[in-house]
Amino acid sequence: MGTTSSKGSKTKAALRATSPGAGSTPSGTSPAHLRGQLAQPSIKNTRRVQDIYDMKAVLGTGGYAVVWSAVHKTTRKEYAIKVMKATASATPKDGEVSVDEIRNEIEVMKKLKHANVVYIKEYFVQNGKFYIVMSHLRGGELLDALLDLGNYTEEDAKMIARQLLDALAYMHLNNVTHRDLKLENLLLARPNDISSVVIADFGLARNAKTARQVFQTQCGTPSYVAPEILLGKPYTPAVDVWSMGVILYTLLIGSFPFAHDDQQTLFRLICSGKMDTAQPEWNHVSDEVKDLLRGLLDVNPLTRLTAADALNHTWFTSNLDCSSRDLRKSRLRLHNFADALKLDVRTFRPGDYIVRQGEIGREVFLIRDGTCDVIVTHPDGTSTQIAQRGKGDFIGEMAVAKSDGHIDDSDVSRPGKARTASVVAASAVTATVLSRADMQWAVDHDYALEGELANVVETRRLELQRTERPSVGL
Numbered sequence: 001m002g003t004t005s006s007k008g009s010k011t012k013a014a015l016r017a018t019s020p021g022a023g024s025t026p027s028g029t030s031p032a033h034l035r036g037q038l039a040q041p042s043i044k045n046t047r048r049v050q051d052i053y054d055m056k057a058v059l060g061t062g063g064y065a066v067v068w069s070a071v072h073k074t075t076r077k078e079y080a081i082k083v084m085k086a087t088a089s090a091t092p093k094d095g096e097v098s099v100d101e102i103r104n105e106i107e108v109m110k111k112l113k114h115a116n117v118v119y120i121k122e123y124f125v126q127n128g129k130f131y132i133v134m135s136h137l138r139g140g141e142l143l144d145a146l147l148d149l150g151n152y153t154e155e156d157a158k159m160i161a162r163q164l165l166d167a168l169a170y171m172h173l174n175n176v177t178h179r180d181l182k183l184e185n186l187l188l189a190r191p192n193d194i195s196s197v198v199i200a201d202f203g204l205a206r207n208a209k210t211a212r213q214v215f216q217t218q219c220g221t222p223s224y225v226a227p228e229i230l231l232g233k234p235y236t237p238a239v240d241v242w243s244m245g246v247i248l249y250t251l252l253i254g255s256f257p258f259a260h261d262d263q264q265t266l267f268r269l270i271c272s273g274k275m276d277t278a279q280p281e282w283n284h285v286s287d288e289v290k291d292l293l294r295g296l297l298d299v300n301p302l303t304r305l306t307a308a309d310a311l312n313h314t315w316f317t318s319n320l321d322c323s324s325r326d327l328r329k330s331r332l333r334l335h336n337f338a339d340a341l342k343l344d345v346r347t348f349r350p351g352d353y354i355v356r357q358g359e360i361g362r363e364v365f366l367i368r369d370g371t372c373d374v375i376v377t378h379p380d381g382t383s384t385q386i387a388q389r390g391k392g393d394f395i396g397e398m399a400v401a402k403s404d405g406h407i408d409d410s411d412v413s414r415p416g417k418a419r420t421a422s423v424v425a426a427s428a429v430t431a432t433v434l435s436r437a438d439m440q441w442a443v444d445h446d447y448a449l450e451g452e453l454a455n456v457v458e459t460r461r462l463e464l465q466r467t468e469r470p471s472v473g474l
Contacts, residue, residue: 043110049124049131053081058392066392069136079121082132102130108176116167118187118200139188142197143338146251149194152331154285154322156194157251160186162316163197164244168307171199172237181243182224183250222263223256227271227299238301241310245296252289253281254333257297273299281330286322288315345432348372348425355396357422363433364396370429375422388426395423395431 045052053070059080070081086099109120109132124131139145142160146152164186171178178185178199189196226242228235249257257275260266275297276282282290292315295305305313314320345368348354354365357377367389374387374395389395396419 043122045122078136080134080136084130114170116163139190142186145192152327154325165307165310177237230267238304252285254330348429352425354423359419365431367393368430370427373424373426
């Protein structure tokens with residue numbers, strides 16, 4: 001068929017690919033608030049976004065947002081613009097996001113200005129859409145950069161941890177909790193520069209009136225979730241510190257501190273607080289960092305270290321040189337860890353079939369580059385091109401709408417159902433592939449992705465019903 005396959009990063013990364021671009025956090029352990037400052041509160045621009053920025057290309061798509069690369073028409077500086085369409089409904093359905101939810105994300109982001117926290121430059125509101133302008137992140141994911149390092153030592157892990165704790169101390173001082181901190185949300189402002197780590201993706205973040213204000217909505221990704229969330233107890237910014245402990249352990253050992261294929265067993269391990277110390281790599285890290293990990297992964301949020309406390313731990317404040325502690329074996333384990341986060345990528349030549357009408361659908365494709373034609377073959381053998389799909393579009397999980405705009409559930413072309421149309425590459429096409437197993441794994445291990453997949457389907461349903469013309473989902 002002329003296709004090739006490789007491993008590629010999760011497509012959600014593009015949605016996180018924005019950063020302050022202000023350089024790395026200085027080393028040392030001075031209070032975070034001395035290195036960060038509050039952004040100007042008035043950031044709404046009342047002009048048209050098209051009058052100020054040239055929208056260039058789609059960087060990525062998510063359940064309710066599209067991120068574009070853009071260039072400022074006057075300064076010629078490049079930015080990332082996150083576009084979100086809000087619903088007027090007070091009770092948004094799956095696939096919709098309310099005005100209040102978007103404003104919450106803006107309110108959270110606009111108050112933060114720190115070298116290691118993604119920040120918002122300005123935003124526009126027009127035609128029911130929010131356009132959020134942020135600096136363009138160019139360094140990619142931290143995890144990918146770590147795998148490319150010539151040497152990897154405990155000192156490198158310390159450099160990363162210091163930046164993250166500094167950012168968390170600043171955020172918590174300003175009453176912001178991230179609530180979904182994980183390796184996949186750690187990006188770099190500059191390629192291969194681990195001194196430019198940026199915390200991104202504040203979709204779950206919340207403001208608090210005080211640093212001890214509690215939240216009760218369950219959120220986050222299972223392996224990083226704090227015990228108090230799993231137990232349904234009120235929780236505080238301490239949940240971010242727990243996630244930081246999981247990240248630090250993973251950077252040092254190359255695997256999660258609590259891991260099991262069965263989710264309920266995983267939850268019991270997390271609530272017990274007994275991290276895995278049986279890995280051989282555990283014997284290669286310093287006693288000081290082991291002590292820090294115990295403080296970060298304390299199951300009691302009241303006695304758990306704060307981010308500011310952690311910065312004053314002896315692992316950071318002593319003259320301990322960790323550069324001789326080689327984490328080469330841990331990095332090999334990180335390769336396996338990273339592979340579990342990657343999805344299959346395939347390329348198609350012009351004329352190649354991506355999916356065929358009538359075949360059983362077992363995969364969903366996200367077009368990363370190129371265009372393809374959606375073609376329906378009729379009983380008399382004739383064919384009709386009914387749509388064209390391009391970068392950022394999904395293929396494979398929806399059916400052809402009826403001519404009256406009605407969508408019959410029996411036609412839905414999700415995995416396990418027959419395809420109702422063919423999709424043919426009109427140009428060279430690169431696509432990320434989600435197999436049935438990939439999607440099940442994602443749903444089992446990432447709450448956010450489960451919602452995102454549902455959002456995509458619901459959004460397309462609504463679009464098809466509005467347009468009332470034959471089309472194929474995403």
